Amino acid sequence: MATSIIQLLPDHVANQIAAGEVVQRPASVVKELMENAIDAKATDIKLIVKDAGKTLIQVIDNGQGMSVTDARLCFERHATSKIRHAEDLFDLHTKGFRGEALASIAAIAHVELKTKQDQEELGTHIIIEGSKFVTQDVAVLPKGTSFLVKNLFFNIPARRNFLKSDTVEMRHIFDEFQRIALAHPNIYFTLIHNGSEVFNLPSSNYRQRIVNVFGGKTNEKLVPISEETEIIQISGFIGKPEFAKKSRSEQFFFVNDRFIKNGYLHHAIMSAYDGLLREGNQPSYFLYLTVPPHTIDINIHPTKTEVKFDDEQALYAILRAAVKHSLGQFNVAPVLDFERDATLDTPYDYKDKEIGSPLIQVDANFNPFATETPVKKASFKTYSDGFSKRENSASWESLYVDLRQDTEEVASISFESEPVTSKLFDDSANENTFSRTYQIHKKYIVSSIKSGMLVIDQNKAHQRILYEQFLTNITVQQASSQQLLFPLELYFSHEEMAFVKELQPSLESTGFVFGTNGNDNIQISGIPIHIQESEVGIVFEELIAQLQNELPENNFSLFDGVAKSMAKSIAVKTGTYLTELEQENLVNSLFACKEPNVSPFNKPTFITISVEDIDKKFTI
Template sequence: MNAIQPLPDLLISQIAAGEVVERPASALKELLENSLDAGATEVTVQLFQGGVKLVRVADNGAGISGEDLPLALARHATSKIRTLEDLQNVPSLGFRGEALASIASVSRLALVSRSAGDKHAWRIEAEAGRFTPPEPAAFAQGTAVEMRDLYFNTPARRKFLKTEATEFAHCESVFKRIALSRPSVGFTLQHNGTVRSHLRTADARLRIAAVLGDEFSQASVFVDDQAADLRLWGMAALPAYSRSSGDAQYFFVNGRFVRDKLVAHALREAYRDILHLDRHPAFVLFLEINGGGVDVNVHPSKTEVRFRDPRALHQFIFHTVDKALAMPHLTGGAAVPVAGKLPEFTRKAAGEVSLAPPAYSRQDAIPFASAAPQIKAAQPQAFYQVLFGSDSNAGTRQTGYQAGINGQSAFMKPEGTVREPEIPPLGFALAQLLGVYILSQNERGLLIVDMHAAHERILYEKLKSALDNHTLSMQPLLIPAAFRADSQDIATAEENSAVLHDIGFEISPFSPVMLAVRAVPAALKDADVVTLARDVLNEIREFGGSQVLVSRRNELLATMACHGAIRANRSLSIPEMNALLREMEITERSGQCNHGRPTWFEISRTDLDKMFMRGR
């Protein structure tokens, strides 16, 4: 017997399925792309049990004739390319001719289709690579593909699938990407018999708002530029809409959603000077490029591409987005073009994808209200009474430490005041500067304290200690804070309820598209609850619940502490400032915030004398 044997066709298809059909969402992507390539204007998706039990995609496209149905399920059979030249300039989303064959090898598949010239529809079924002969069926023009019981014949692969909620979240992400790429196509998504999304045909702006929400649309700028055979258009969010993860980043090349390191780097560079390193930009951008300038035949999933001139493309993307973000709206007062129409994909003959010209008008723009924050200084009456010699409380004078705590300066009292011999290391507060810094005086001189950075470190250390000692208390909210959430956040909250409870949160579904925060850590009760919950869920979703409590614990607690810390431009009283200084003195590593920045500087009396040339 020969050592080298040819593999059976079924095994070949199952091997290919390992690359093409990683999970139900992978199959859904292939089926949706086939519908768009067929020229469909209405697509309906039905899912059961997250797509594991059933994925059904029905469209009103061109359909498949009865004689072509067996070939549609054959390996490497396609109507989309004929020659190598076609492959190098492929205009369609699918072209390998292996998706349906791979899906049919690991599921129970049924395909019903009717082309324009047929009197009735035809149906074919496949199970584990075996096909039934086509037979007549009742169906309107178009195609419907049903994939049931994914991996029923490969149980080892089925074990790697996640929960129903997680698999549905992945399917919904694929649905959103496809829906964003084709605003001129109507889409409907059903899960377990319930309609989860219904998107009517619209222009690109309305489709983006429908998928990502009005908040994204209103906080974004219009991008549109062209150079040689390149064009980039779409919407890029302002830094105020930045995210803690890259879950709102959609980049399309000739209508195809892609993930590319070159593109990601160019966009990151465009946001570099206006976005904190820990935040991620949000955008929906479409790149038009000549088919010969990009190779989409890199990976079976077709989400990776290779560009012929990567350096020029990098510069084009960077300068286009950078220029859009550098408009006057970033400095306040200018109009933000969010109400104008974006270009739409339209389909020409032979499947060629092109774009209609944009119709943006400045008259449609919505101005942002941008008022500069007012800077206030804390000015306690008792402090100024002592400072300027008004001594109505002479009979009840206080000693140094007590005076500092109660809002009076221990170093500005009239003569005869008894001073406590021991002065705290960070001294006593004098005033608040620019809404950000605390000015304090100790025995050596003047201290300048960054109140947010200092408070952040204090909260961080308290959270670490409470978590280590299992004493992290929860603060129930009188009125739960409800917010809109995508399926992945809802699935994360449901699957990691124990982890959330361990770190002081109670987050539960409020509706199919909303979550409710019912309790938060007591130390963070004054934080922005919704933003805090979003960031915590993003950390858990990205790294997993077990990793968040082990290797990523400190990063998560630092995120929580940042949300709970005092914000800039909050006016503090002298007692509040002194209380913060006292907390710093008993907190470990209070000299630096969680990000490594200093929390305070000291200017000694000697340095002050040098500045003013005293003693010379």
């Protein structure tokens, strides 16, 4: 008889495998616990995090709480209070409904649960370590629930090694916290990281919640949007085109108070902004969509950030039209109006005033047909200076006589001429007259070399030059800076401010001098000599956008990323005219670099064309 090779997995192993689907990183735990608190009808939720969630994640709420039985049962797999039948999956009004979150979290961490219902005198205190119940006691507790998750992945070292740096993991926690806080402005949210308060968001309306999350300057960027149809209700805000950024960090779709990502609907927004944005820029939007629950399927993605709509094409058209309408209604987009001209409107100050006749001065003695007495011919000096008023001649024929005689006088003046050499081009004059470099289409610099000619891409070459300069300055920490007469103030969101503070030592090494002036702005008093004051905001925006996508793991990667981003932002752009001296300086600086062949992003900076290749073009 053959032995069986298929066995049932023990519960603790099954829970660890399930945890891999539910809990990828600390931010996953934050999402699950905060959503449970919202489902418990909490009005005050506090999130406490240490070491980006690796050491501690605690969510405290004032919700309904749980009974003793529910407190024990919630850690079992597929245990949920949200659904009863499979049909309920298509009529969801809650967040967490899988019944696996708490079981998965308890399988890979030390969990401490404190909960109490309002009508009960005493609450329940449970401690679990790796799916094993350690203690369960009765305790005096306030109404609500406190989930404390310590030492994430303590029993799976391999998973813990895959976690990124604290900066990266904290950024993901910021993302989850922001998404939930923006979806529920009626709830008081607090976020504390390593003992310092990062967010304090009191209960408010949608607009005030957006401003509290992204900083005070956000208010002037927002344009309200509102549309209601039979299949969808749209509300929220879109950003003015002039405040568009390189990054997509301020783009939020909420469907029935749940954050989602949807490329199709994003395309509808972009098409509405068509012609209003600079190339590569992304608009901000905070859109709250309300649809009947049975018209969407939430359960198509493990993280529930993607949903499937019944009629996506109709939603696309409605959303695009609503955005265009708001942009036009609030005079953000240009509008063509052929019926009236605003320049013809009467100002309010002149509306009731009488129209006065204009004052006209007329010379009554002026007669254009009166003959004038001929005068002597004007001298050459008077004729040549152009400002002396010339007296009129007796007749029109005398004008030509004067002109002919004046020309004869001019011809009689002798000038000192240079001696004519016998050679057509003198060697010394040839060297001074002809430049060694030429600019083609304000994009390429051409220079002759012994074997043929060199064609240099001015943008990529300048990137290489600046990159090595910045990298040297950051490493040696000796960069020259130009002081600003008036400090420059820049505003950022909370997430971007945390990023700027981490980049501050590297940026100061390149020549920036700045300090923080609150939770959402910095004051810059000095900038590198390569940058103009008008470019500083663009440099910071592009730097944050580029490094947000690839957050470095160590200091060298951080320095390298800063140097690359700044070089790309500041380098001379295609279409910029360069003088002969600037061209020669660029060529000389390029070949003084350690790696002149490629740009910081591994693109070639120049190509060579040999004389033989040119000769082949002329052969028949």
